[in-house]
Amino acid sequence: MENFRLKVFRAVATQASFRKASEALHLSQPAVSQHIHALEEELGIRLFDRSGVRIALTPAGKLLLKYAERSARVLEEAKTALLRLEGEVSGMLHLGASTTIAQYILPRILGAFLRDNPKVTLSVVSGNTEQIVSSLLKGSVTLGMIEGPPMSKEVHTEKFLDDRMVLIVPRSHEWSGMGNVPLAFLAQVPLLLREQGSGSRRVVEQAFRKAGLPLGQLQIAMELDSSEAILSGVEAGLGLGFVSEWAAAKALRLGAVARVEVQGLEIWRELTLVRKLGPAPEGPAAAFWRFALAQRVDKKGA
Missing domain, CATH: 3.40.190.290 (D-Maltodextrin-Binding Protein; domain 2)
Known part of the structure; x- marks a missing residue:
C-alpha cells in the first residue's frame, strides 16, 4: 500500500547506507539509487548529503522522514483494520x-x-x-x-x-x-x-x-x-x-x-x-x- 519510493527512502534513511538498504529491500544498489534520484527529482530538493564518508539526511530529508514514517504507520493500521473485518x-x-x-x-x-x-x-x-x-x-x-x-x-x-x-x-x-x-x-x-x-x-x-x-x-x-x-x-x-x-x-x-x-x-x-x-x-x-x-x-x- 505504501508508495515504493517512500519505502526505499525510509530504508536508506534508517540504514544510512544505500548498500544496506538494497540488501534489506532485496534490490540492486543502482536500483535503490535510481529510486532516490527519482524522488528527489519529483520533489525538486536534495534529501541526502553524499559529500561525506557516510550519507546523511539533509534538513529536508529529516522532515520528509517524519512524514514517511507517519504515513507507513497509518497505512499499516489501515491494513490491520481491514483484515480485522475478515477475522x-x-x-x-x-x-x-x-x-x-x-x-x-x-x-x-x-x-x-x-x-x-x-x-x-x-x-x-x-x-x-x-x-x-x-x-x-x-x-x-x-x-x-x-x-x-x-x-x-x-x-x-x-x-x-x-x-x-x-x-x-x-x-x-x-x-x-x-x-x-x-x-x-x-x-x-x-x-x-x-x-x-x-x-x-x-x-x-x-x-x-x-x-x-x-x-x-x-x-x-x-x-x-x-x-x-x-x-x-x-x-x-x-x-x-x-x-x-x-x-x-x-x-x-x-x-x-x-x-x-x-x-x-x-x-x-x-x-x-x-x-x-x-x-x-x-x-x-x-x-x-x-x-x-x-x-x-x-x-x-x-
Missing part, C-alpha cells in the same frame, strides 16, 4: 526481548504463535532488561519480554513464566560431585556475572542480599553480556556462574558443566510481558499478548 490478525509486530528469553524461550513461543497467525510479520530485537524497557518507552518496540523488574513506572507488566537461576560449575571442579555447598563458600570462588543493567544480574544480587551474603565479599572475576558467554566461561574454567535453567539445560545434558545447589539460596524470577502504560494494545500486539499469557506456567508453585 484475521495481520500486520507488523515490533517485539523486544531480554537476551535469555530471546535465545532460549521466544523461538518456541513464536513458532506456535505464527502457526496460529500466519499473516503477522515480526521484527525482534534483543538486549538486557534496561535496553528493552528503553526501546519500549522510545517507541522502537511495541511489546517487551524481560527477565527482571523494570526500573520504570511508565510501563505495565504481567508475568508469563517463572524461571529459576541455578549455579553451574566446570565439570572438573571440586564442587561438581558435592550436590550442594554452604552459602559462605560462594565468597571463596571467582564468579562470572551478567553486566549491570541485566535483569539476571539484578535478581542474583537481590537473592544474595536476602540470604545475608554481602556483595562486597564476592570475587567477581568477570562481567559478561549473555548467558551463553557465562556458560562458555564456566566450561573453560574461568569461574562459576548463575544462569537460567532454560539456558543451562543443553550444557547440563551434554555434561559440559555441572549444577550445584547452594544451601539457603533459592533464586526465582518472573519473566514478564511489558508494554507502555495507556490503552491496551490492538491487532498483532494484542494477539501476541494474549497468546504469551496463555503459555503461563507457574513452576515455582509446582
Whole structure:
C-alpha cells in the first residue's frame, strides 16, 4: 500500500547506507539509487548529503522522514483494520526481548504463535532488561519480554513464566560431585556475572542480599553480556556462574558443566510481558499478548 519510493527512502534513511538498504529491500544498489534520484527529482530538493564518508539526511530529508514514517504507520493500521473485518490478525509486530528469553524461550513461543497467525510479520530485537524497557518507552518496540523488574513506572507488566537461576560449575571442579555447598563458600570462588543493567544480574544480587551474603565479599572475576558467554566461561574454567535453567539445560545434558545447589539460596524470577502504560494494545500486539499469557506456567508453585 505504501508508495515504493517512500519505502526505499525510509530504508536508506534508517540504514544510512544505500548498500544496506538494497540488501534489506532485496534490490540492486543502482536500483535503490535510481529510486532516490527519482524522488528527489519529483520533489525538486536534495534529501541526502553524499559529500561525506557516510550519507546523511539533509534538513529536508529529516522532515520528509517524519512524514514517511507517519504515513507507513497509518497505512499499516489501515491494513490491520481491514483484515480485522475478515477475522484475521495481520500486520507488523515490533517485539523486544531480554537476551535469555530471546535465545532460549521466544523461538518456541513464536513458532506456535505464527502457526496460529500466519499473516503477522515480526521484527525482534534483543538486549538486557534496561535496553528493552528503553526501546519500549522510545517507541522502537511495541511489546517487551524481560527477565527482571523494570526500573520504570511508565510501563505495565504481567508475568508469563517463572524461571529459576541455578549455579553451574566446570565439570572438573571440586564442587561438581558435592550436590550442594554452604552459602559462605560462594565468597571463596571467582564468579562470572551478567553486566549491570541485566535483569539476571539484578535478581542474583537481590537473592544474595536476602540470604545475608554481602556483595562486597564476592570475587567477581568477570562481567559478561549473555548467558551463553557465562556458560562458555564456566566450561573453560574461568569461574562459576548463575544462569537460567532454560539456558543451562543443553550444557547440563551434554555434561559440559555441572549444577550445584547452594544451601539457603533459592533464586526465582518472573519473566514478564511489558508494554507502555495507556490503552491496551490492538491487532498483532494484542494477539501476541494474549497468546504469551496463555503459555503461563507457574513452576515455582509446582
